[in-house]
Amino acid sequence: xxxxxxxxxxxxxxxxxxxxxxxxxxxxxxxxxxxxxxxxxxxxxxxxxxxxxxxxxxxxxxxxxxxxxxxxxxxxxxxxxxxxxxxxxxxxxxxxxxxxxxxxxxxxxxxxxxxxxxxx
Amino acid sequence: xxxxxxxxxxxxxxxxxxxxxxxxxxxxxxxxxxxxxxxxxxxxxxxxxxxxxxxxxxxxxxxxxxxxxxxxxxxxxxxxxxxxxxxxxxxxxxxxxxxxxxxxxxxxxxxxxxxxxxxxxxxxxxxxxxxxxxxxxxxxxxxxxxxxxxxxxxxxxxxxxxxxxxxxxxxxxxxxxxxxxxxxxxxxxxxxxxxxxxxxxxxxxxxxxxxxxxxxxxxxxxxxxxxxxxxxxxxxxxxxxxxxxxxxxxxxxxxxxxxxxxxxxxxxxxxxxxxxxxxxxxxxxxxxxxxxxxxxxxxxxxxxxxxxxxxxxxxxxxxxxxxxxxxxxxxxxxxxxxxxxxxxxxxxxxxxxxxxxxxxxxxxxxxxxxxxxxxxxxxxxxxxxxxxxxxxxxxxxxxxxxxxxxxxxxxxxxxxxxxxxxxxxxxxxxxxxxxxxxxxxxxxxxxxxxxxxxxxxxxxxxxxxxxxxxxxxxxxxxxxxxxxxxxxxxxxxxxxxxxxxxxxxxxxxxxxxxxxxxxxxxxxxxxxxxxxxxxxxxxxxxxxxxxxxxxxxxxxxxxxxxxxxxxxxxxxxxxxxxxxxxxxxxxxxxxxxxxxxxxxxxxxxxxxxxxxxxxxxxxxxxxxxxxxxxx
Numbered sequence: 249x250x251x252x253x254x255x256x257x258x259x260x261x262x263x264x265x266x267x268x269x270x271x272x273x274x275x276x277x278x279x280x281x282x283x284x285x286x287x288x289x290x291x292x293x294x295x296x297x298x299x300x301x302x303x304x305x306x307x308x309x310x311x312x313x314x315x316x317x318x319x320x321x322x323x324x325x326x327x328x329x330x331x332x333x334x335x336x337x338x339x340x341x342x343x344x345x346x347x348x349x350x351x352x353x354x355x356x357x358x359x360x361x362x363x364x365x366x367x368x
Numbered sequence: 369x370x371x372x373x374x375x376x377x378x379x380x381x382x383x384x385x386x387x388x389x390x391x392x393x394x395x396x397x398x399x400x401x402x403x404x405x406x407x408x409x410x411x412x413x414x415x416x417x418x419x420x421x422x423x424x425x426x427x428x429x430x431x432x433x434x435x436x437x438x439x440x441x442x443x444x445x446x447x448x449x450x451x452x453x454x455x456x457x458x459x460x461x462x463x464x465x466x467x468x469x470x471x472x473x474x475x476x477x478x479x480x481x482x483x484x485x486x487x488x489x490x491x492x493x494x495x496x497x498x499x500x501x502x503x504x505x506x507x508x509x510x511x512x513x514x515x516x517x518x519x520x521x522x523x524x525x526x527x528x529x530x531x532x533x534x535x536x537x538x539x540x541x542x543x544x545x546x547x548x549x550x551x552x553x554x555x556x557x558x559x560x561x562x563x564x565x566x567x568x569x570x571x572x573x574x575x576x577x578x579x580x581x582x583x584x585x586x587x588x589x590x591x592x593x594x595x596x597x598x599x600x601x602x603x604x605x606x607x608x609x610x611x612x613x614x615x616x617x618x619x620x621x622x623x624x625x626x627x628x629x630x631x632x633x634x635x636x637x638x639x640x641x642x643x644x645x646x647x648x649x650x651x652x653x654x655x656x657x658x659x660x661x662x663x664x665x666x667x668x669x670x671x672x673x674x675x676x677x678x679x680x681x682x683x684x685x686x687x688x689x690x691x692x693x694x695x696x697x698x699x700x701x702x703x704x705x706x707x708x709x710x711x712x713x714x715x716x717x718x719x720x721x722x723x724x725x726x727x728x729x730x731x732x733x734x735x736x737x738x739x740x741x742x743x744x745x746x747x748x749x750x751x752x753x754x755x756x757x758x759x760x761x762x763x764x765x766x767x768x769x770x771x772x773x774x775x776x777x778x779x780x781x782x783x784x785x786x787x788x789x790x791x792x793x794x795x796x797x798x799x800x801x802x803x804x805x806x807x808x809x810x811x812x813x814x815x816x817x818x819x820x821x822x823x824x825x826x827x828x829x830x831x832x833x834x835x836x837x838x839x840x841x842x843x844x845x846x847x848x849x850x851x852x853x854x855x856x857x858x859x860x861x862x863x864x865x866x867x868x869x870x871x872x873x874x875x876x877x878x879x880x881x882x883x884x885x886x887x888x889x890x891x892x893x894x895x896x897x898x899x900x901x902x903x904x905x906x907x908x909x910x911x912x913x914x915x916x917x918x919x920x921x922x923x924x925x926x927x928x929x930x931x932x933x934x935x936x937x938x939x940x941x942x943x944x945x946x947x948x949x950x951x952x953x954x955x956x957x958x959x960x961x962x963x964x965x966x967x968x969x970x971x972x973x974x975x976x977x978x979x980x981x982x983x984x985x986x987x988x989x990x991x992x993x994x995x996x997x998x999x
Contacts, residue, residue: 330529335558338532342539348587349536351528365587 251367252278254294256287256310257302257329262352266300266329269356270363284308288316291324298366299326301346303337311341318345325366329354375475376629378425382470385414389463390697397456397700404451411459412441418466423556427473430466432561433483436490437462460701462486516548516571519579522591523564530564531557537586538568544582545572564588630723633683640673640680641964644872645983647673648961652986681869684724688766688775689717691730698734699762702741709748709758710741715765721773722869728846729775729866732839736777736862737764739836744781744860754857756780768868772848772890775864783856789814796820809947812852816840844996845979847873847888849945873965875982877958877990878941880924884990885954886963886982891995893944895957898937912940912951921951922998927977948999965992 253275257263267277279294281287285308291299299317303310310328317324328341328349338349347366350359389411396407415437422430437459443449469481519541527533534557541547548569556562572579580592647670654666692714703710721729745751745760752758761780766773790806793799793814799806806814814820818837843850848866867873867890875886876895902913903921910921919942925932933955940951963982979994 335529335531338529339535339554339558342532342535347536349529349532362587365585368585 250274250276251297252276252294254279254281254287254290254296254299256281256284256290256299256305256313258282258305259302262302262329265354266359269354269359270300273356273360273363275363282306284310284313284316287313288320291317292320295321297325298363299324300329301326301341302329303331303334303341311337311344314341314346315344327362327366375425378421379470379473382418382421382430383467385418386463386467386470387693388414389466390460391693393456393460393463394696394700396451396459397453408441408445408451412438412445415441415466418470420552420556422470422473423552423559425473425475425478426555426559427469427478428560429478429481429483430469430473431556431559432487433462433466433469433490435561435563436487437466440490458486458489462490516545516569517579518567518569518595519583520567520591520593520595521565521583521589522593524588524590525564527564527588530562531559533586533588534562534564534566537583537589540582540586541568541570544574544579545570633680633723636680637684640677641872641966643673644677644962644964648984649986677872681722681872684722684869685720686723686726687718687720688726688773689714691726691733692717692764692766694730695733695737695764698737699741702738703745706742707747708741708745708760710745710760710762713761713763715763716767719766719768719773720868721766721866725846725866725869728842729848729864732842732864733764733775733777735836735839737762740777740779740781740860744779744783746782750782754782769865772865773868775866776861777864778859778861780859783858783860784811784815784852784854786811786854786856792820808852808854811854812840812850815852816850844994847979847994849996872962874960875963875992876941876960877963877984878924878939878954879956879958880928880954881930883928884958884984884988885924885928886961886990886992887941887943887952888992888995889960891943891945893942893949895939895941898940898953914942914951917949919949919951921953923953924993925953925955927998943995943999945996945999950999952998963990963992 253270255263255266255270255277257266257280263280267280271277275298278296279290281290282305284305287299287301287305287310288308301310301314305313308316314326314328317326322345324345326341326346328338328346329352330338330341330349331352338346341349348362350362392407392410392414396404396411399407415434419431419434419438422434440449440455440459444451444455465481465483465486469483472481521534521537523530523533523537538547538550548571550566550568552562552566557566574582576594579594583589583592650666651670654662695714696712699710699712702708740762741760745762746754746756748758751760761778763776763778765776765778767776768774786806789811790799790803793806794801794803798814798817799810815836816839820836840850843864843866846866848864851863851865852860853863854860874889876889876892877884877886879885896914904911904913906918911918912921913919921940923932936955939954939957941954941957943950943952961984963984965980965982977994977997978991980992981989982992984990
């Protein structure tokens with residue numbers, strides 16, 4: 249059975265790219281969210297195996313969303329997507345409960361390795 | 369943590385460490401073989417402490433530079449690399465850059481200085497980190513002590529966001545048991561210089577293999593080393609950061625001193641100054657009321673205000689070593705640039721001077737030091753030919769002489785070439801062509817003229833004809849004096865006589881027209897009622913004869929642009945600076961008072977015979993006469 253994934257990013261471009269990488273690798277994209285608040289709602293609704301989370305998003309940022317999701321489900325597996333130079337935010341996200349991170353620009357292999365580590 | 373609170377403390381401590389590094393580098397340069405151990409250790413400790421502190425402050429440039437220095441030093445200390453003169457000079461350059469980085473760093477912007485080039489040069493000599501054998505790695509990282517096991521983790525070289533990756537590893541450490549201290553600390557891990565090498569202590573039942581597997585799964589982990597027996601850390605109490613703050617060497621002075629923001633001190637000083645003015649006004653008012661109870665209260669208040677002022681003034685005093693300790697480096701650099709050998713001695717380091725004065729005197733002293741090395745002290749061969757030791761002697765001393773601090777710079781060089789200065793001065797029309805010799809005072813006045821230089825060559829250090837006049841004018845604006853003694857073939861001594869503090873001076877208040885003027889009492893020898901008979905005219909200039917001494921006579925009315933009042937009663941104040949004297953005619957003397965000096969910048973091109981103002985008891989202002997400009 250393939251793993252279900254929720255993709256959270258405010259940019260359609262990034263959602264599309266991540267979706268392509270993951271679906272080509274056999275993952276099941278069950279939902280997308282454009283804001284942190286949406287991410288929390290969709291997580292509650294869909295209970296995906298994995299969440300990819302952009303750090304900077306409107307209406308509750310990625311870090312707060314991670315905090316809220318892991319509060320509701322301590323076993324939630326969230327992979328942070330960050331730009332270079334956001335180390336401080338990434339660390340904050342890890343402290344909030346994120347399980348790993350990838351740095352843009354994405355290399356498909358890096359993304360998949362990180363996903364494997366999170367699910368492993 | 370809010371690092372900005374520690375910025376001032378960081379700056380002060382880091383400066384001390386840079387001074388220590390420079391001092392030890394000079395020792396290192398002269399040391400051979402086994403003697404190099406102590407200076408090497410001293411540099412290593414200082415660099416390490418700076419690195420730790422800058423990590424906390426998130427001053428990336430300082431951290432990476434000190435890290436690179438430390439890595440080179442670690443290899444030399446471990447005997448893996450011999451120290452070459454090139455490396456010593458690279459370390460000197462690095463110490464300079466470190467100082468610049470420290471001075472330019474601030475909590476808001478961090479440390480922006482570009483040190484990449486130097487870091488590369490330092491690394492070029494010590495090799496990139498990943499090629500270091502384990503021993504050298506151990507030197508870079510002191511394992512945290514405490515119960516349980518120590519785990520040393522090395523991330524893959526080139527790991528993206530190594531600080532965040534380390535956090536992921538630590539999150540996994542957390543799942544294994546109770547986590548203890550981590551080195552380096554969070555701030556250092558977040559710094560750009562973080563190499564992905566860190567250690568953590570943990571109390572756990574997991575075996576080595578479990579630990580290794582769990583942590584490696586965090587990704588990008590190259591190596592996990594579990595150390596079950598605590599290694600004796602390398603001088604742990606001195607080298608790790610937490611310990612550095614509590615270490616005895618730092619604690620001792622911290623218990624006795626509180627570091628205060630200078631602006632706060634200046635503010636207190638201003639308030640105390642205002643109080644002094646109110647005190648004067650209060651005393652004047654009380655005199656009119658003739659109430660003994662009021663008089664008592666005013667007298668008591670006046671005494672307390674005086675003591676308060678003394679106390680605040682004392683807070684401004686700092687020992688001269690805070691500036692002097694940088695000079696061995698200045699002399700060393702100048703000497704090595706010019707191929708001279710100089711033995712430099714500091715005396716009276718503990719003498720105290722007003723902080724602002726000490727800061728102002730630093731530049732003139734640097735100029736005089738360089739001048740002494742460049743023009744004073746001869747090349748070793750010339751010295752030997754003249755029957756002297758090849759190594760020149762340069763001594764900088766501070767002494768307290770009554771209400772002044774005298775800073776003396778003495779060299780045993782060739783002395784100033786009087787004949788040459790005389791010829792040059794005659795060529796410029798500064799001195800009568802018939803003169804055959806200049807005394808020290810005349811010499812000083814000539815070399816202190818803007819643009820005067822006898823040097824035919826221009827070196828990086830001196831000879832451009834700027835400088836000596838700047839030295840003289842700076843010292844004069846500080847209310848000080850420069851005295852010059854030079855003997856050909858034996859050397860030159862510059863004495864800078866400075867007031868202990870700028871803020872309050874005893875002064876004689878005098879009046880001409882409707883205005884009061886303050887004459888610093890340190891330059892007043894005596895006062896007298898003007899008696900007709902003693903004023904004469906010699907060669908068209910007015911002079912006054914006192915006890916068979918003929919002194920030039922000046923009129924304060926002329927100086928401030930008021931018409932003279934012939935025949936009106938007046939007083940003469942005899943002003944004196946060293947051997948120079950003159951009489952100054954004023955209308956009336958108002959008495960002696962402690963005045964609070966409010967310095968001001970002289971108007972460009974205007975009369976520079978005033979160097980400040982003061983507010984008097986009645987609220988009116990009085991200009992302070994700069995006596996040295998009159999004599």
